[in-house]
Amino acid sequence: MRRDRWIAITTVVCIVLLWQVAISANGLHAKVPSPLGIVAAIAAHVADGSLPSALRDSFLRVAKGFAIAALIGLPVGTAMGMTPILARAVAPFLDALRSIAPIAWIPIAVLWLGVRGDAAVFIVTYAAVLPLALSAHQAVRLIDQRLLQASHALGAGWFLTLRAVIIPGSIPVLITAVRVSMGFAWGAVIAAELAVGVKIGPGQGSQGIGQMMIETLYVRRDVDTLAMCMLCVGLVSLAIDAGARGLGRRLAPWKV
Amino acid sequence: MRARLPQRVLPPLGFALIVLGSWYGVARHLANPQLLPSPWTVGVALVDLLGNGDMVDDILASLGHLGLGYGIGAGIGLIMAALCARFAALETAIDPLVELLRPIGAIAWIPFAILMFGVGSTVPVFLISYGAAFPIFVATLAGMHGVDRALLAAGQALGASKRMLITHVVFPAALPHVLAGARLSLGVAWAAMVAAELTGSDSGLGWRLFWYQEFFRMDRVMAVIVVIGVLGVAADALLRALRQAVVGWSPEDSNAA
Numbered sequence: 009m010r011r012d013r014w015i016a017i018t019t020v021v022c023i024v025l026l027w028q029v030a031i032s033a034n035g036l037h038a039k040v041p042s043p044l045g046i047v048a049a050i051a052a053h054v055a056d057g058s059l060p061s062a063l064r065d066s067f068l069r070v071a072k073g074f075a076i077a078a079l080i081g082l083p084v085g086t087a088m089g090m091t092p093i094l095a096r097a098v099a100p101f102l103d104a105l106r107s108i109a110p111i112a113w114i115p116i117a118v119l120w121l122g123v124r125g126d127a128a129v130f131i132v133t134y135a136a137v138l139p140l141a142l143s144a145h146q147a148v149r150l151i152d153q154r155l156l157q158a159s160h161a162l163g164a165g166w167f168l169t170l171r172a173v174i175i176p177g178s179i180p181v182l183i184t185a186v187r188v189s190m191g192f193a194w195g196a197v198i199a200a201e202l203a204v205g206v207k208i209g210p211g212q213g214s215q216g217i218g219q220m221m222i223e224t225l226y227v228r229r230d231v232d233t234l235a236m237c238m239l240c241v242g243l244v245s246l247a248i249d250a251g252a253r254g255l256g257r258r259l260a261p262w263k264v
Numbered sequence: 265m266r267a268r269l270p271q272r273v274l275p276p277l278g279f280a281l282i283v284l285g286s287w288y289g290v291a292r293h294l295a296n297p298q299l300l301p302s303p304w305t306v307g308v309a310l311v312d313l314l315g316n317g318d319m320v321d322d323i324l325a326s327l328g329h330l331g332l333g334y335g336i337g338a339g340i341g342l343i344m345a346a347l348c349a350r351f352a353a354l355e356t357a358i359d360p361l362v363e364l365l366r367p368i369g370a371i372a373w374i375p376f377a378i379l380m381f382g383v384g385s386t387v388p389v390f391l392i393s394y395g396a397a398f399p400i401f402v403a404t405l406a407g408m409h410g411v412d413r414a415l416l417a418a419g420q421a422l423g424a425s426k427r428m429l430i431t432h433v434v435f436p437a438a439l440p441h442v443l444a445g446a447r448l449s450l451g452v453a454w455a456a457m458v459a460a461e462l463t464g465s466d467s468g469l470g471w472r473l474f475w476y477q478e479f480f481r482m483d484r485v486m487a488v489i490v491v492i493g494v495l496g497v498a499a500d501a502l503l504r505a506l507r508q509a510v511v512g513w514s515p516e517d518s519n520a521a
């Protein structure tokens with residue numbers, strides 16, 4: 009394992025070095041992003057505060073949209089798990105909605121909510137709510153039937169059953185669902201900010217990282233800043249993943 | 265344990281009626297088709313667009329993007345996975361690259377793709393390939409690593425050549441994973457297609473969304489959304505049917521990547 013790690017580090021270092029050398033040797037600085045250029049872009053955008061502020065705006069949108077999605081999706085999914093007839097009625101509908109890419113709603117979201125960022129929140133909510141609801145449904149179905157029978161035999165009402173059996177029993181599945189749907193939500197906010205930016209042009213709009221990419225693309229055409237934004241998008245995805253895993257270890261230590 | 269037909273069909277039908285009914289009610293109440301077109305207007309727009317051929321052109325353009333991009337992406341994913349399974353050194357070398365690129369997601373490449381290729385069909389094709397390559401790569405590699413050692417040993421003991429081991433043991437054992445990965449890839453590709461067409465293309469269903477919005481034809485926007493949903497369901501059903509036909513013997517959940 010240690011040897012593998014060294015090979016991995018060496019490969020990355022070699023690629024970065026070769027990449028830099030190739031660009032320096034050919035004088036391609038303005039056309040292709042270079043490692044040094046990306047570092048310089050990060051330094052410049054952190055110093056003037058635009059990168060942290062763009063990341064914060066995008067992330068707040070994800071948090072807001074995700075919170076709404078959780079407030080809708082988790083109760084609906086749990087209710088579906090507890091009442092089969094509801095599940096039979098709603099599940100095909102949710103499945104069908106899932107094959108509409110969230111970003112397809114952007115013209116309507118812009119129309120209803122405006123370009124300042126609420127449209128992006130809507131897209132985030134849409135992207136996260138369907139996987140959350142379907143996983144909550146799945147989570148309840150996977151609960152050990154004997155536990156449900158036992159709580160029934162011991163005279164628990166539906167509320168006690170929900171609180172003592174169903175919610176704790178769903179947590180491991182839900183953690184995975186949170187991880188996956190938060191990832192979708194992050195992709196969706198970037199897509200929404202990009203689409204809004206393309207639509208209304210630079211200078212206004214959502215102020216998130218997607219908007220920053222559009223400004224870079226259409227105004228400054230600075231490939232290093234563009235690559236910096238992409239790197240940040242990737243790092244936030246990794247952070248979301250790690251955060252959800254950490255939450256899982258804390259909330260359901262018996263499972264993870 | 266399958267419910268009888270009326271029990272399976274009636275609840276979703278009832279729910280669909282409730283949804284359509286309330287949609288219709290709200291739309292009637294607002295009486296503003298530019299804000300919320302009623303389901304009826306959307307249906308009319310859909311028939312209209314299908315009838316005059318506009319929608320067919322958009323669908324064909326999108327399917328062209330999807331077919332080309334998915335073919336390239338899934339092909340690269342499959343070939344790389346096979347090479348990585350065969351040459352362990354390649355896998356160690358390529359793994360950090362994959363882990364570096366995978367979280368960046370296809371969407372984040374949109375501005376870069378627009379810069380490189382300009383607005384046009386290349387942007388969606390590039391993004392679809394990028395998005396489709398990773399899930400099938402990861403699933404196929406997992407499938408090839410997961411081949412039962414005992415089966416390989418048995419094959420060897422029975423005198424199978426290296427080639428026979430690959431065609432008769434490794435390939436069938438990995439196939440369910442490959443197909444599961446293909447399905448995941450298609451889902452990612454579909455979303456990438458819509459986003460890329462919306463932002464960096466001059467044809468396809470995604471591009472049409474903003475086009476119709478320019479003219480405040482929300483009925484047509486909704487009609488395009490409906491078509492995107494229907495085609496998405498159809499494409500997924502196609503791959504599921506393929507899976508069922510080819511590896512119906514393998515239980516569905518054991519090959520989730």
